[in-house]
Amino acid sequence: MRKRRSLVLAVGGAVSILALLAGMTTAPATGAQPAGAQAQQNIYEVLGTNSPQLRTQVANTGVDVLEAGTSTVVIANAQQLATLRSLGFTVESRGAFQRPLDQPGAVAADFPAGDEGYHTYAEVTAELQKAVSDHAGLATLSSVGKSYEGRELNLLKISDNAGTDENEPEVLFTCNQHAREHLTTEMCLRIVNRFTDGYANNASIKQMVDTHEIWVIPNVNPDGSEYDISGGRYHMWRKNRQGQGTDPNRNWGFQWGCCGGSSGSPSSETYRGPSAFSAPETRAVSNWVNSRRVGGAQQIKSHIDFHTYSELVLWPYGYTYNDTAPGMTAAEAKRFQDLGRQMAATNNYTPEQSSDLYITDGSVNDWMWGNHKILSYTFEMYPRGSNPGFYPPDEVIGRETTRNDRAVDLIIGAAG
């Protein structure tokens, strides 16, 4: 979004400073790899992973799982490859990760050339400010706290009388926990723009906004997403930027590190951190969610955390293969299943319990439900497979975010 960014720089002081900060904190385009960067980015297909148990075994080797199914596509280094083979898996090479649009001369503070339709952190912030200034009374912008590198974790609220905490059911949308999953940020922006721009002329949008408080956090991991596009090329970066990086979605404080669904090794792509909420980003978001418990009642009733990719609708728990567990009755599990399948019928994603893929612990969904009884889903967006994987061209943004409109409406309706 090069044209848009020059507009941003012309808008005013605060945004200009953010844009400059974004530029300053990006890594140099050339030279030594920054600490924590992956040296090896070879893609492999692990065959015969036709059960969640086998896929959990694969994930536990510390590989970067890209796709999980009857075979599992991973990025693995030489040691992980040897471990997989010693476990008896047949592993086939699928070549090295190709950085799409890796063009010299690309603008360091923007997406790689050809992908400027994606919003940088500064552009997201400008969009949110514009939504507020264009729709006085309908939207407010604040922050839940700061990222490790000091970026504001923007929080946009949409409701009638947005400046007042009314007694209305609340819905939360979070995006970009994982750095390279840039399409999710566009999903959150789609929600912001649809429910603000659409308010005046769309009766059903007006009704949803009038009777709910809709919260959107477009960048849970802005340090990671800015790093991922630094130097005008993609870095295949997943985690935050604290040390070697913590996987935010293994750092939440419900059954944290319990069950072999995360790694204790800082170099792993699923490093859970030294303690629950050790990542400033998850700590800030969780503290804010805790603060929405008003008079003993959690105001937020439903939530979607957007990820890419694989086209899935996932529900908790992730830490156990069982459908029911402490805090998840059969009736509650059925509600998750029913709504998950209903949403998946609108976007043609595949619905399943998170652990049907493989075990994860410390995920946002488990915490939201386990601690707050928030009806919390993960959407794994477009594409279904590794081509184009994490980096679909910006031409698909409109189609693939609009695709979730009906599901978004359903999760708002489910809040009450």
Ligand SMILES: [Zn+2]
């Ligand atoms: Zn993700």
